[in-house]
Amino acid sequence: MDVVEVTEGRTRFFVSRQDPHLQFPPGSGQVFYNSRMEMNRDATVLLLSVLRPESYLDAMGASGVRGLRVAHEVGIPVTINDWNAKAVDLARQNVEALGLVAEVTHGDANVLMSGRTFDAVDLDPFGTPAPFVDSAARSAGNYLFVTATDTAPLCGAHLKAGMRRYFSRPRNTEYHAEVGLRTLMGFVVREVIKYDRGVEPLFCYAHEHFHRLHLRLRYGAAAADRALARIGYVMQCPNCLYRSEQTGMLPEPEECPLCSAALVPVGPLWTGGINDDATLAAMQEALPSVTAGTGARIGRLLATCRQELDTSSHYDYHVIAKRLRVSPGRIETVIERLVALGYRASRAHYSGTALKTDAPLPVLEKVVSGG
Ligand SMILES: C[S@@+](CC[C@H](N)C(=O)[O-])C[C@H]1O[C@@H](n2cnc3c(N)ncnc32)[C@H](O)[C@@H]1O
Numbered sequence: 206m207d208v209v210e211v212t213e214g215r216t217r218f219f220v221s222r223q224d225p226h227l228q229f230p231p232g233s234g235q236v237f238y239n240s241r242m243e244m245n246r247d248a249t250v251l252l253l254s255v256l257r258p259e260s261y262l263d264a265m266g267a268s269g270v271r272g273l274r275v276a277h278e279v280g281i282p283v284t285i286n287d288w289n290a291k292a293v294d295l296a297r298q299n300v301e302a303l304g305l306v307a308e309v310t311h312g313d314a315n316v317l318m319s320g321r322t323f324d325a326v327d328l329d330p331f332g333t334p335a336p337f338v339d340s341a342a343r344s345a346g347n348y349l350f351v352t353a354t355d356t357a358p359l360c361g362a363h364l365k366a367g368m369r370r371y372f373s374r375p376r377n378t379e380y381h382a383e384v385g386l387r388t389l390m391g392f393v394v395r396e397v398i399k400y401d402r403g404v405e406p407l408f409c410y411a412h413e414h415f416h417r418l419h420l421r422l423r424y425g426a427a428a429a430d431r432a433l434a435r436i437g438y439v440m441q442c443p444n445c446l447y448r449s450e451q452t453g454m455l456p457e458p459e460e461c462p463l464c465s466a467a468l469v470p471v472g473p474l475w476t477g478g479i480n481d482d483a484t485l486a487a488m489q490e491a492l493p494s495v496t497a498g499t500g501a502r503i504g505r506l507l508a509t510c511r512q513e514l515d516t517s518s519h520y521d522y523h524v525i526a527k528r529l530r531v532s533p534g535r536i537e538t539v540i541e542r543l544v545a546l547g548y549r550a551s552r553a554h555y556s557g558t559a560l561k562t563d564a565p566l567p568v569l570e571k572v573v574s575g576g
């Protein structure tokens with residue numbers, strides 16, 4: 206295999222040479238590697254340096270980069286798995302070159318996870334993680350991490366695929382990144398709670414072409430019931446920009462208070478928090494001592510996530526300004542005005558024009574138009 210050496214964080218490793226002319230899909234070499242996912246990996250290495258689980262499974266390892274970095278930079282026992290023989294050879298070569306004691310296994314991730322437990326399980330598949338979440342829920346001790354790159358089905362742009370994979374009815378709204386992240390989270394929660402286990406989000410975010418969940422799992426039906434209580438819907442008005450949040454397994458019919466149209470349920474999805482503030486604070490503290498090529502970006506992401514409100518939708522204040530035919534101004538000014546009026550308001554981590562607030566839409570419209 207034609208390989209090239211790459212460095213991420215403090216780890217040097219070999220990857221299969223990728224075709225530089227092929228921008229999409231990424232991973233054109235014999236074994237998958239996508240340099241654009243470095244930030245995703247950096248953030249997980251940072252989080253693991255805080256959590257320090259007893260063992261970590263990189264269930265879909267490819268070159269092994271994720272597991273290699275965790276073993277080398279965090280120093281915890283790691284298992285790297287893939288069902289592709291070439292990937293397993295490359296991962297073994299990388300483990301040896303780094304002088305690590307990491308285990309490399311060759312097989313179907315679902316079979317491995319059905320037979321063994323690991324304190325932390327990480328799913329990083331091509332596209333959807335849906336076929337792997339059930340076995341991961343049985344394999345993971347305290348932590349479950351999930352990447353999804355099938356953003357179009359998750360956000361409602363490919364509706365039927367999203368419904369099949371996640372048994373949810375997403376809609377392609379202006380807050381589609383939020384809907385995608387919460388649809389994925391809602392699905393994972395439903396897969397975990399059936400085993401009388403609870404789920405608590407530690408650090409979950411949407412970024413460019415992927416969604417990433419870092420979750421803590423708890424044992425017991427009471428913990429599972431707490432997670433179940435956060436399943437619900439965004440209720441979107443089909444006529445105007447109004448939307449609200451409902452919790453519950455089934456959506457209750459609701460009228461738009463502004464234009465009386467029947468609100469349309471988006472979900473089921475996860476409502477409530479997507480981050481644990483103490484975990485984010487610990488990550489911020491650890492960041493300077495971790496070597497991360499994307500450290501500055503992660504620092505900005507953590508800061509934005511820490512100030513972000515828990516609401517499961519946002520308003521795009523440019524969309525509001527356009528409808529009102531006014532100039533949108535700066536988002537900081539809009540937030541300051543809302544806070545001065547006694548409302549809560551924040552930015553959202555995945556878009557520069559996303560504004561989260563508990564202010565009613567007419568108040569937000571007044572503030573955006575400078576009133
Ligand atoms: C997106 S790549 C993983 C990328 C890698 N984690 C990284 O950070 O570069 C997905 C990998 O999953 C492997 N794979 C797909 N289905 C699998 C399965 N059912 N069991 C084990 N490996 C699988 C593929 O061979 C591929 O190497």
Ligand SMILES: [Zn+2]
Pocket residue numbers: 442443444445446447461462463464465466
């Ligand atoms: Zn309405």
